[in-house]
Amino acid sequence: MATIKVHGNFFSTATLRVLASLNEKSLDYEFVPVDLRSGEHKKDPFLSLNPFGQIPAFQDGYLNLFESRAVTRYIAHSYAGDGIPLVSSDAKKAAVEDVWAEVEAQRYEPPAAKLTWELGIKPVLGMATDDDVVKAQEAELAKVLDVYEARLAHSKYLGGDAFSLADLHHLPTLKYLMASPVKAVFEARPHVAAWVADIMARPSWQKVLAC
Amino acid sequence: MAAPVKVYGPPFSTAVARVMVTLLEKDVPFQLLPVNMAKGEHKKPDYLKIQPFGQVPAFQDEGVTIFESRAISRYVCDKYANQGNRGLFGTNPLEKASIDQWLEAEGQNFNPPSSILVFQLTFAPRMKIKQDENLIKQNEAKLASVLDVYDRRLNESRYLAGDDFTLADLSHLPNAQYLNGTDVGELFRTRKNVERWWGEVSNRESWKKVLEMQSPPAPKKA
Secondary structure, three states: OOOEEEEEOOOOHHHHHHHHHHHHOOOOOEEEEOOOOOOHHHOOOHHHOOOOOOOOEEEEOOEEEEOHHHHHHHHHHHOOOOOOOOOOOOHHHHHHHHHHHHHHHHHHHHHHHHHHHHHHHOOOOOOOOOHHHHHHHHHHHHHHHHHHHHHHOOOOEOOEOOOOHHHHOOHHHHHHHOOOOOHHHHHOOHHHHHHHHHHHOOHHHHHHHOO | OOOOEEEEOOOOOHHHHHHHHHHHHOOOOEEEEOOOOOOOHHHOHHHHOOOOOOOOOEEEEOOEEEEOHHHHHHHHHHHOOOOOOOOOOOOOHHHHHHHHHHHHHHHHHHHHHHHHHHHHHHHHHHOOOOOOHHHHHHHHHHHHHHHHHHHHHHHHOOOOOOOOOOHHHHOOHHHHHHHOOOOOHHHHHOOHHHHHHHHHHHOOHHHHHHHHHHOOOOOOOO
């Protein structure tokens, strides 16, 4: 019986981020769907799992966590010996990987999340895309990807020579953005384009998409 | 001998302050090296080598050059685990994960609206940039929702992650300090658990030292 439970849904980029890390580590888990339309996530008992009323929520035995990037870091460290390493065992290399994981969270996520909402989620919900927001956020994303292009010109992965959480954390928004006109922003930058293709082809990610 | 740890950036920067208060909590001596942002020093090639986004802070310690204040703070807590405030990032992996979720909550839920408000209410006037009333209103509402969650949490728990002050509480200090000097401070004062928590965290010795570093010295009389 799996001690790990993930509460969320398959549209949620944050939920997918956690599932990707579990797959990389070949860990079994129980998926518990959360019904957003009924507002389940804004009421008890869900609020006791995530007081912000957001998905995902994560359980491993008695441990209860929220915030996908805290969950993936917990998985990477606590299951370091399982599956594929997601954090370097060298402290200096791990520090650099953590820098680029913060870059994803603080620089890349704001425009990527807004574009995912406008181009990926709103259409599914029958809501109109705001073209002004898309234009502005594409420009922001381009600035971030210029730095990525320079970084990936001399580093195989964002965090260093090995795949790590710094790369993995991008996969869920990439799923939406590479299926939208915004893919042009990635494809215009050759090192970024190659890196995107490489990480999206990972078997652990393909397994998430098949869920 | 110069301290091996170097922090690059002006002390008034919220992200620089986050790193400084972490170093002070961990009793790690450091050198603060100025970066003159008014003169665009942070966008020049020499600085971009150590921080490719042209932002502050950057950080160096024994051959490690890193940036992003929360990554720097996590690094400091791990490397200097056995000195200063030992529980700052937990003393075991489960504690660490429980603190990390609140640190992420700060970074993903508290930081976006509070950063916009800090810029609009504190820095824009100083820089003679026109304030955006709509943006202020929207982000006050977002911040209020986040502080509602905090108020419920802090009703059951002395600090965000539990009984002790941790990196999760610390990460809020820089933005919350600026906001409490503006009308937005009302959002903290009208939530009694948040008010109690703010009173405790902002009175820590480490934070008081950072505030001293942020205030320029009084001009010397002739």
